[in-house]
Amino acid sequence: MAEVIQLALFKRKQAARRGFRAWLRRFDEDLDEDTKVADLSDKSLAFLISPGEENIFLIYELVMGVMDLGTSSDFFNLEKSLKMEVIDISIYLLDQLRFECMRRLDWLTGECTSLRPIVQLIEQYRTLTGEGRKAIPTLSVSHPSYGTYERLSDFDKETFVRKQIPTAIEEFKRGLKG
DSSP: OHHHHHHHHHHHHHHHHHHHHHHHHHSOSOOOTTOBGGGSOHHHHHHHHSSSHHHHHHHHHHHHHHTTOOOGGGGGGSOHHHHHHHHHHHHHHHHHHHHHHHHHTTOEESOOGGGSBHHHHHHTHHHHTOTTOOOSOEEOTTSTTHHHHHTSOHHHHHHHHHHTHHHHHHHHHHHHHO
16 A cells, blocks of 8 residues: 555656746746645746736646646647646636735635645646536635625626736735835
């Protein structure tokens, strides 16, 4: 049994090495199989959540590395179903990064996938996003628009939280400069 556990740990370490290769070049941080979204520095998080091609390709690179599909330059050569899977997981991971930004601003409460290792978020994507699993955290009562949020239906609450993302990114980045 110990051999099975050691093999699983070895595979997870290898997946993290492949996945974080580009991130290690880009960010001055220690990243490994245990790194969580919550462990990322504000500066790295701000870069990853900002709109732009460079950050999304870093996320593709991570996902593809963990899945052992090559690098982001190989993305366009993947078969359509694998491309869609990489895109879906990347969007999910980007959501988790943006929700972490909102948590750091004290805008969100509730379930926290940022406490799971990033590699695990990628490897267990299907399980974590399975049917019946609420993917959107709850707006914090400290948020200025909480009164409006509270009166919305569950479906509209999800939309409302997502509409806060651009403002959250701006405020988060503004806080880094100050």
